[in-house]
Amino acid sequence: MFFSVKKYFLLFFLLFSLLSVSFFSKTIFAAWGNDVEPPSTTIAVFGTGCLTNGNTTGCSGTTNPTASLSCSDNVAGCDTTYWQILTTGSCPAPANPPPASYTLYNSNPITINSSTGNQTICAYSVDLKGNIESPAKIHTVNFNYSVSGNVFIDTNKDGIKNTTPSESNYTQNALTIDAHSGNSCSGALITNVQTNAATGTFNSGATLPSGNYTFCFPNSSLPSGYSLTTNPSFPVTIGASCSAPNPAVCSNGNITNLNFGLSSSSPWFQCTGGDCLPDNPPPIPDTTCGTNQNYASVSNSISLTPGVLFFGDNPYSFCSGGVCQDRASTTQWVVGGPTYGRPFTPARPGIMRTSYESYTTLARQNNITPTPLSTTQCGAGNIASCSLSSSLVNGVYISNGSLTLMGTGNPPTYTFPANRNFVILINGDLNINTNIIVPISSTVTFSASGDIVVASNIGVASSSLICNPTTHANCNLEGFYSAGRNMVIQGNGATSCGSGTPDLRLNVAGSIVVNAGLNGGNIVNQRDLCSNECPSISITERPDFVVNAPEFVKIPTFVWQEVAP
Structure with a gap:
């Protein structure tokens, strides 16, 4: 009897299981069919x-990150x-079969190349029902990049960080470099980058999204007594379209070797006697090449006072980091x-x-015809x-086009005739390739509508030689x-200091006016x-020019008096 009950129980259980599986299968197939x-x-x-x-994701x-894809369907x-x-x-619209731009995922990681810049991953799946x-699905990968370089002592002042020498x-000490958005220092300030005081290097770190930036060396960062030998700002592009000025290098969207050069040798100019x-004068050095010469304006035996x-x-400053009046x-x-x-x-508005x-x-x-x-x-x-001509006569002359003046001898020199006055007008540029000497009894006035350009070979080789307007010694x-x-x-x-060939000192006796056209200009x-001990340009007054100047260049003086009719 016992075995018969067990037998029936097993048959009942088997029948129930078959009915359950059949019901479950019907449910599954029904769900699949309706999916x-x-x-x-x-x-x-x-x-x-x-x-x-x-x-x-930011990287x-x-x-070069990787991406993996997974699919779920219940x-x-x-x-x-x-x-x-x-x-x-x-992303193109999904389809089955897929658009040609899509790739079948095979479970291998997808490599995302950082040099391509910011990228978007598009992915979709198809289930067994179709x-x-x-x-x-969309996932964006943004890359951040870095800019690094050096602040170096530019011994030869060529603007390049040299290895030889x-x-x-x-x-x-640590210096600050500013990173601005866009292509100039007027763009929004993005970040300040500090140099490492121990190494003189700087690195923004991988914090900058791809785009255009300008790295600027602000005046406030210049150490006392130093000036820049390179550009004060460098526009760069980081990321996939990386670009930077030579000798900076682009690598995987990052920039290295963006260098700023410094020099403690600052060319400066000096006025003697005249106003x-x-x-904006450059810094005046502490030690100069002559006694009591470390001033922007000095006296001589003629003027007696500066x-x-x-x-x-x-604003003005005569030293780095202060006014130093x-x-x-x-x-x-x-x-x-x-x-x-x-x-x-100007005395007459709009006219010099x-x-x-x-x-x-x-x-x-x-009614004067030049x-x-x-x-x-x-x-x-x-x-x-x-x-x-050595026998040039008094008068007003005009050059209808740019004028290039030459001299004779070594160094080339032209001396104007004595006891005469000359006015030379140039409709264009005046190029001076000679020393110009004017006797005490004569005057000469040059007025160019464009630039006045003084050739590099005009000057004195010894930086301590000062112009003597009485004897004309060392006057250029x-x-x-x-x-x-x-x-x-x-x-x-730019390589003159590196090659051991300093420029000549230019000594001027008289006066210089720039921007006479009032459209912009400078020295x-x-x-x-x-060496910053001596001025590279010296301008000495010639009082005799004022006394002997012809009426043509003098400013008339009027005295008004009201009298009874």
Whole structure:
């Protein structure tokens, strides 16, 4: 009886199981047949230093992260997964079969190349029922990049960090370099990068998204007594379109070897006797090449006192890191500045009396016809290579085109005739390839509508030689010089100090006016003596020019008096 009960029980259990399986199978097949839900794809990105926040991952530009894909489907089950990577645009619509731009995922990690820049991963799956996941899942991978370089002591002042001879980095203290957005230092400040005081190097770290930046060396970071020998700012592009100025190097979207050069040798100029209106004087060194010469303005045996320095309403400083007004002159005569501004304005608004336009108008109003310079006055070279006649007569001359003055001898020199006055107007540039000497009894006025350019071979080799306007010893340019735009004092070039060939010191006796056309201009000093002890340009007054100047260049004085009718 016992065995019969067991037998029936087993048969009952088997029957129940078969009915359950049949019911479950019917349920499954019914669910599968009615499945309209698409599968779901998950995108995961991995890499050293990568951080994921939702559907975005940020990585260092030196890392090539990988991505893995997984699919889930609770009913029909996953069949295939497809993917593609975009740098621009939007993900193509999923389909089955897939668009040609998609790739079948085979479970191997997908490598994302950082040199390509920011990228978007598009992925979707298809289940066994044929349901297509749409739209595609999106995951963005952003790369951050770094900019690094050096702040070095540019011994030869060529703007390049040389290995022969070796140039070391500046390591006296940490300096600040600013990173701005865009292509200039006027863009938004993104970050401040500090140099390592022990090594003189800087590195922004992998913190900057791809794009355009400008790395700027602000004046406030300049160490006392130093000036920049390189550009103060470098526009760069980091990321996939990486670009940087030579000798900086792009590597995987990052930039290395972006270097700023410093030098404690700063070319400067000095005024002797007369008043000066400099835009912004360079720092005056503590030790100079002559006794009591470490001033922007000094006296001599003619003037007996230094002149006045005018700055309009512009700030001024005679040293790095301060004002140092005691280096202006022994008398500290300074007029202007941001607090007590005295901006210069022409006597007649919009017109400088020394300009080419003013002089030509004055000649026309007084029925004076300037004599055109030609082979008669210049010789065979005409105005393109003019060697002025030694018997040049008094008068107003005009060069209808740029004028290049030549001299004779070594060094080349032209001396104007004695007891005569000359006014030479140039409709163009004045190129000076000779020393110009003007006897005490004569005057000469040059007024160019363009630039005045002084050749690099005009000057004295010994940086301590000072012009003596009485004997003309060591004087290079004598006369009144007015440039419509700039006066360019050419030098030997950026490598002159590195080659051991300092520029010549230029000694001027008379006066210099720039920006006479009121359209912008300056004294462009390209001279470097490779030691900051002596000025590379010296301007000495010639009081005799004022006394002997012809009426044509003098400013008339009127005295008004009201009398009874």
